[in-house]
Amino acid sequence: MTVSWGILATGRIAHSFARDLALVPGHRLAAVGSRSAASAQAFVDEHGDPSTRAHATYEELVADPAVDVVYVASPHGRHLDDVRLCLAAGKAVLCEKALTLDAESSAQLVAEARERGLFLAEAMWMRANPTIRLVKELVDEGRLGEVAQVRAELGFVGPPDVARLWDPALGASALLDVGIYPLTFAHLLLGEPRVVAAAGTLSDQGIDLSGGATLTYPSGAVASIAWTQVAYTDNRASVAGERGNIQLPARFHHPEELHLTLGGTTETLSRPRTGKGYAHEIEEVGTCLREGRTESDVLPLDETVSVMAQMDEIRRQIAATSAPH
Numbered sequence: 196m197t198v199s200w201g202i203l204a205t206g207r208i209a210h211s212f213a214r215d216l217a218l219v220p221g222h223r224l225a226a227v228g229s230r231s232a233a234s235a236q237a238f239v240d241e242h243g244d245p246s247t248r249a250h251a252t253y254e255e256l257v258a259d260p261a262v263d264v265v266y267v268a269s270p271h272g273r274h275l276d277d278v279r280l281c282l283a284a285g286k287a288v289l290c291e292k293a294l295t296l297d298a299e300s301s302a303q304l305v306a307e308a309r310e311r312g313l314f315l316a317e318a319m320w321m322r323a324n325p326t327i328r329l330v331k332e333l334v335d336e337g338r339l340g341e342v343a344q345v346r347a348e349l350g351f352v353g354p355p356d357v358a359r360l361w362d363p364a365l366g367a368s369a370l371l372d373v374g375i376y377p378l379t380f381a382h383l384l385l386g387e388p389r390v391v392a393a394a395g396t397l398s399d400q401g402i403d404l405s406g407g408a409t410l411t412y413p414s415g416a417v418a419s420i421a422w423t424q425v426a427y428t429d430n431r432a433s434v435a436g437e438r439g440n441i442q443l444p445a446r447f448h449h450p451e452e453l454h455l456t457l458g459g460t461t462e463t464l465s466r467p468r469t470g471k472g473y474a475h476e477i478e479e480v481g482t483c484l485r486e487g488r489t490e491s492d493v494l495p496l497d498e499t500v501s502v503m504a505q506m507d508e509i510r511r512q513i514a515a516t517s518a519p520h
Contacts, residue, residue: 198481199225201262203253205238209268213242215473222477228256257284270359272366275300282307287314289480293371297519298504305496316494321376321448323475323493325466330441334384339436345384347377348421350428360424367402368517370506374422376448380432381418382502389413393509401516408509
């Protein structure tokens, strides 16, 4: 079974996804939807083949019978409406993170997909990265002993002309855009936190620009995370236990290697990624669709909603404009 993809929206992330899609056997770009015919056609000209169709509206895209699954690449302020459009058309969906702007609406999408019996996943590509999966395996195998501390940070300087990073109407939030990675990393390894304590700085419009949070867990473990869209951070992560630690180099959310230290000896373990790394979530979606599964164990919906709820709480604590009311 060749999995035929439709891509909804044609921004930068859609181009990155399309380039990796071309690297995955058994997958093809069937159609592209944009809000303008010219943008859709330009995208097809760059990434498609003679059979790839360009649609001037999202409605036309989701109605295309050649499309098995839609990758929603619009700004996250649009995700709720765009995913609902896909589900109403009977399409499987991989939606770019963050799934929505708050846990309540994310839970609504999950419930709707389950009710319709349709595949849905958040495109948290970090979870599918082979080296991140190796970190999880090493922790689950007990190689570090009891994990006591997780640290992760991610940051960059956001270009002033990228509206989704600064416009409250588009759901702008450094937490939703980059902080979701260190938060998800902590959740992947430690589960649901018992306490979340956060602080941050806001723009004049109330957008969270930088922040940090300390999370404590029933096991006694502590996670320290940080995020920013106004500074270049070291973008590293670490996991520490009673027997040793794992260090992930920059940029930790799509690594190709890790450094495992046990008993004073460090070894480098490597699991190469394909392309930029989106290929691995594409492969996971294909596996699920071929097996008739509507949810992925690698991209689990319940954990997507849980992380979203943690981001709701963090934004409440720092009084961000994007916080749910």
